[in-house]
Amino acid sequence: MIKMGKHRESSYSGLAAPAALGALRDAGITKDEVGAVFCGHAFGGMLTGQRIVKELGIGDVPVTNVDNACSGGATAVHLAVRAIEDGHCDIALVIGVDKLTQFGGGTLPLVQEDPEVQNGIVMPAVYAMRARRFLHERDATVEDLAAVSVKARRHGAANPYAQFQSEVTVEQVLDSRPIADPLTLMQCCPTGDGAAAVVLMSERERKRRGAQGMRAAASVLHSGQFEAGFRDMLRPEISYHSARDAYEAAGFGPEDLDVVELHDAFTIAELVYYEALGLCEPGESVGLLRDGRTAYGGDVVVNPSGGLLSKGHPVGASGVAQVVEALWHLTDRAGARQVENAQRALTHVTGGGIAGLDHGACTIHLFERTA
Missing domain, CATH: 3.40.47.10 (Thiolase/Chalcone synthase)
Incomplete structure (x- = not known):
């Protein structure tokens, strides 16, 4: 993940790309080995996931954008788990990203x-x-x-x-x-910007690679x-x-x-x-x-x-x-x-x-x- 904070000058792609590249590097995965991408966000707008993976050089794979409010990123992980369990892919990249400084402060819009x-x-x-x-x-x-x-x-x-x-x-x-x-104030979570990413893979693929994980x-x-x-x-x-x-x-x-x-x-x-x-x-x-x-x-x-x-x-x-x-x-x-x-x-x-x-x-x- 990147450091959470106020990254006012960053785009959604700018926030997410370092986290996604870090996850791929940590897992020893090349961009060509990714079989599916799931992107959780609430306020990123249309085709957020596609805008991000375009910058990563990932194409020709299904990209699913997930809006489930605060649960969007976790829902993206859930969908990746299901995709692997159902045999749709062996390796999935999950990205979670949002930029709340775009609202200039205050409570989140409902x-x-x-x-x-x-x-x-x-x-x-x-x-x-x-x-x-x-x-x-x-x-x-x-x-x-x-x-x-x-x-x-x-x-x-x-x-x-x-x-x-x-x-x-x-x-x-x-x-x-x-x-x-x-x-x-100190009993309320701060608004800000951030991104995190994880790579999920089938147990068969993990064992083949000898990858460390959970x-x-x-x-x-x-x-x-x-x-x-x-x-x-x-x-x-x-x-x-x-x-x-x-x-x-x-x-x-x-x-x-x-x-x-x-x-x-x-x-x-x-x-x-x-x-x-x-x-x-x-x-x-x-x-x-x-x-x-x-x-x-x-x-x-x-x-x-x-x-x-x-x-x-x-x-x-x-x-x-x-x-x-x-x-x-x-x-x-x-x-x-x-x-x-x-x-x-x-x-x-x-x-x-x-x-x-x-x-x-x-x-x-x-x-x-x-x-």
Whole structure:
């Protein structure tokens, strides 16, 4: 991946090409060996993938562009897994890219035909309501919400690809500018630009090449179920169901995970997703955080990259960047943030912003170290 940040002068091709070339080089793949390309993005416009691979010199292969909001990049990975499993190709290149500085700041634009958007809903407000409900129902404080950012920044400080690489205190987080009560600026992921890329190949091809990598043990994509009226904001069914199906497909569970990269677009999301992903029982997420069980030295390291809160969230790139992070840990290449003896990892990203759905899409991948 490239360093996440504000690359105002870069085009989508300019952002994505270095990441894609790096992935091909890392895998020992030439451009002529790529059998299919999948490109996840949200705001790149028409034929984003084709514009990128043109610069790479890749042609005559199917290029699929994927828009699934924040889950676009992860959905592209899912489609590549399926293409290889179904025998359509042996080697696929997946690219995730987005450039959010094109909007000049502020919240991400949502679809105006949506009735909640017409009434002024924005994503920080959605998560603020979720946080309010969490503080009401759980034994939690605003300091607990801030502690998620503290952990994220501590992890991100060791990540050269993160947009923010400095530690913060609970007091600094709570004193930062109010965004949507109770969330402050440091409890919201930064907007920015970025790109990430991965090469997927069949097991037969990997063994033939003797390539180092990790195995995709499960790849699950769900869309949301519409419900009119009340919905439980602390029980995102789409993530619960996706996690259940992923664990069943992989043959191992949350207790076996060493690394988790989850969708922490706002601090409250991490606490809610601890429960949805089965890292703890409902109602126990605050204790998990307070006891340090999701940091280095704990049960499972959640967001060793610093997560979206530190790394940034260039929407279409985020799901692919999570997979890159998992790969680096499962191949002992994560540098100063390496999770010791990491054997299994989970990546989780959602895409939302539709009335009546807790999210529009959720993609979960489970990976394990290969011999």
